[in-house]
Amino acid sequence: MKAKVYVTLKKGVLDPQGKAIHHSAELMGFSQLADIRQGKYFEISFNNGIGESEAREAAESIGRDVLANPVIEDFMVEISA
Secondary structure, three states: OEEEEEEEEOOOOOOHHHHHHHHHHHHOOOOOOOOOOOEEEEEEEOOOOOOHHHHHHHHHHHHHHHHOOOOOEEEEEEEEO
16 A cells, blocks of 8 residues: 655745746747746555554655645645555
């Protein structure tokens, strides 16, 4: 069982790295872009035998308590076999 955890900045939080990437992409000719925001991606592998609900609960706890700063970041968890 695997969990994918996506951590992104909350809306309204300034994202200078995303702005720099957006500017560079525009210089490369990608003029149709509205916005680019940066984030982090984590893969968590669990031992065999763990159930989907237990894996989701563990991944959400890790996302909330370890991977994301709740003041400025949101996170989302996806579970796959």
